[in-house]
Amino acid sequence: MGIISLVTGMPGASGFGSASTAEQVTEGVDASNLTAIVTGGAGGIGTETVRVLALRGAHVIIAARNLDAANDAKQLILKDNAAARVDILKLDLSSLKSIRAFVDNFNAMDLPLNILINNAGVMFCPYQLSQDGIEMQFATNHLGHFHLTNLLLEKMKQTAGVTGIEGRIVNLSSIAHLHTYEEGIRFDGINDQAGYSDKKAYGQSKLSNILHANELSRRFKGAATTCYVALHPSLKGQTGKYFLDCNEFKASPLARDEGLAKKLWDFSNKLINSAQQR
Ligand SMILES: NC(=O)c1ccc[n+]([C@@H]2O[C@H](COP(=O)([O-])OP(=O)(O)OC[C@H]3O[C@@H](n4cnc5c(N)ncnc54)[C@H](OP(=O)(O)O)[C@@H]3O)[C@@H](O)[C@H]2O)c1
Numbered sequence: 001m002g003i004i005s006l007v008t009g010m011p012g013a014s015g016f017g018s019a020s021t022a023e024q025v026t027e028g029v030d031a032s033n034l035t036a037i038v039t040g041g042a043g044g045i046g047t048e049t050v051r052v053l054a055l056r057g058a059h060v061i062i063a064a065r066n067l068d069a070a071n072d073a074k075q076l077i078l079k080d081n082a083a084a085r086v087d088i089l090k091l092d093l094s095s096l097k098s099i100r101a102f103v104d105n106f107n108a109m110d111l112p113l114n115i116l117i118n119n120a121g122v123m124f125c126p127y128q129l130s131q132d133g134i135e136m137q138f139a140t141n142h143l144g145h146f147h148l149t150n151l152l153l154e155k156m157k158q159t160a161g162v163t164g165i166e167g168r169i170v171n172l173s174s175i176a177h178l179h180t181y182e183e184g185i186r187f188d189g190i191n192d193q194a195g196y197s198d199k200k201a202y203g204q205s206k207l208s209n210i211l212h213a214n215e216l217s218r219r220f221k222g223a224a225t226t227c228y229v230a231l232h233p234s235l236k237g238q239t240g241k242y243f244l245d246c247n248e249f250k251a252s253p254l255a256r257d258e259g260l261a262k263k264l265w266d267f268s269n270k271l272i273n274s275a276q277q278r
Contacts, residue, residue: 122141145212166237172209
């Protein structure tokens with residue numbers, strides 16, 4: 001995927017490009033045997049993702065902090081597709097407690113889990129701390145999804161074992177991962193207000209989404225773009241890759257740094273442990 005495809009929408013090697021729709025890239029895919037969770041499915045890209053996954057037959061759980069917005073999204077989807085299987089569960093990714101409660105509620109539904117789409121995100125917010133005392137964009141976009149993924153991994157592995165269908169975890173990053181702090185991740189001052197930049201903090205969280213996906217794929221081998229990556233049969237067996245407009249894209253050198261991915265993994269676990277002990 002090069003800059004010309006990016007700007008013009010010309011298809012890349014996959015046959016799809018930035019002008020392709022989620023419906024086009026999943027044409028002919030039967031997802032009726034799949035269950036998916038989409039975080040932030042009550043708005044934006046998340047709602048379109050839920051709509052198209054449900055259109056292809058998947059049972060989709062919208063994980064949302066705003067239940068009214070999630071219900072509106074669900075009703076809109078049902079209007080065009082009365083057979084859509086869409087459920088809603090409360091999730092606030094900026095709260096470790098809410099993430100735990102979401103997973104307990106999801107497990108109580110006794111459903112399989114094939115696909116986890118880590119889509120929710122906050123963008124460019126002024127400096128603020130989450131309930132757990134962690135800088136908000138890092139807490140929501142990365143740490144919340146990191147914790148959620150860890151808590152759901154066992155369920156995904158079980159599902160893959162029973163069904164023989166490989167699970168997929170999709171982290172929504174952004175080209176903004178290129179624009180982060182000089183050191184990549186501010187391990188020594190993740191919560192520092194001094195030097196805080198709303199843009200760089202967003203870039204840092206999006207870089208973290210890629211590093212998380214890379215480290216995840218290294219640790220758990222086998223266990224419009226979102227729908228392509230979640231459903232397209234041509235991607236079977238592929239993992240730890242960054243896709244832009246349905247084509248593999250070379251992420252920044254920092255995003256490809258294995259040492260940094262491992263360091264972020266350990267750092268994230270430490271942050272969660274210390275926040276939970278408070
Ligand atoms: N739009 C783009 O051009 C673009 C480009 C590259 C990457 N992305 C990435 O794509 C993803 C979706 O972007 P979008 O444009 O669809 O954003 P959006 O329209 O702002 O939607 C974000 C969704 O995330 C939810 N959310 C925010 N904070 C949350 C929290 N603490 N707990 C649970 N849900 C929360 C929002 O819910 P509320 O309604 O409650 O706020 C909303 O449903 C993001 O990860 C973004 O970084 C977007």
